[in-house]
Amino acid sequence: MVVSCAKKVLRKKSEEGGVRTPSTIPHLEVDLHVDGLEIFQNSEKPGMIAILGRVHSIAPSFASTVQPTVLNFSNPFIIGFEHGQVKASAKELMKLTIDEFKRLCPHNLEAEGREFMASLRVVIADTPMRSFLKRITGHMGYWSCERCIQKGNTTVQTNKRNMNKGYFNFGLRLRFPGYQKPVIQLSDVNAPRRIDS
Numbered sequence: 001m002v003v004s005c006a007k008k009v010l011r012k013k014s015e016e017g018g019v020r021t022p023s024t025i026p027h028l029e030v031d032l033h034v035d036g037l038e039i040f041q042n043s044e045k046p047g048m049i050a051i052l053g054r055v056h057s058i059a060p061s062f063a064s065t066v067q068p069t070v071l072n073f074s075n076p077f078i079i080g081f082e083h084g085q086v087k088a089s090a091k092e093l094m095k096l097t098i099d100e101f102k103r104l105c106p107h108n109l110e111a112e113g114r115e116f117m118a119s120l121r122v123v124i125a126d127t128p129m130r131s132f133l134k135r136i137t138g139h140m141g142y143w144s145c146e147r148c149i150q151k152g153n154t155t156v157q158t159n160k161r162n163m164n165k166g167y168f169n170f171g172l173r174l175r176f177p178g179y180q181k182p183v184i185q186l187s188d189v190n191a192p193r194r195i196d197s
Contacts, residue, residue: 024061025061025062025114025115025116025117026058026059026060026061026115026116026117027058027059027060027061027062027064027068027106027116027117027118027119028055028056028057028058028116028117028118028119029055029056029057029058029059029068029118029119029120029121030053030054030055030056030101030118030119030120030121031053031054031055031056031121031122031123031124032051032052032053032079032097032120032122032123032124033050033051033052033053033054033076033124033125034049034050034051034052034094034123034124034125034129034133035049035050035052035125035126035129036048036049036050036128036129037049037050039083046083046084046085046086046087047083047087048081048082048083049081049082049083049087049088049093049129050078050081051078051079051080051081051082051093051094051097052076052077052078052079053076053077053078053079054074054075054076054077055071055074056070056071056074056121056122057069057070057071057121058071061117062106062117062119063106079097080096080097090132090133090134090135093133094133101118101119101120104116104117104118104119105117105118105119106119
């Protein structure tokens, strides 16, 4: 189905002939999938990061008033893989992909030799990869919510309820007698304070 839709759009444009301008070149919206995977069971060995793409929709041109054809069942295609002894930075990892999207951008006025234009619709990644790509604190760290701007304050209060009910890690209590788990409070939040007894 994807191939037939693409052929139909491209065939219509090639029959028109003439000089190709950005307003006569088909436009694709692409979803980008980025995910890391372990090749070996040993976590010390290097892993691999796969960058995949999927065509979401095709329009006759970027400036077209016609509703784009959404491709519900398009297959992903390989854009690239990263593998090495050391994990590349997010900038190094995505550099070639971003450069290619800039070259295929509909706002780039060089249309000679181009069969289509493409723009990035969305980047799909799991939480650890998303925090790596955005270069924010890891998904398990303090203040790691990528959408929050409020930082919490660690206080000396303890979560005695969890310790008394046995939810607290029993091994920590044996190894570190007197250990008390701190409670994080958000300051300047318009919410009633929770009181545990």
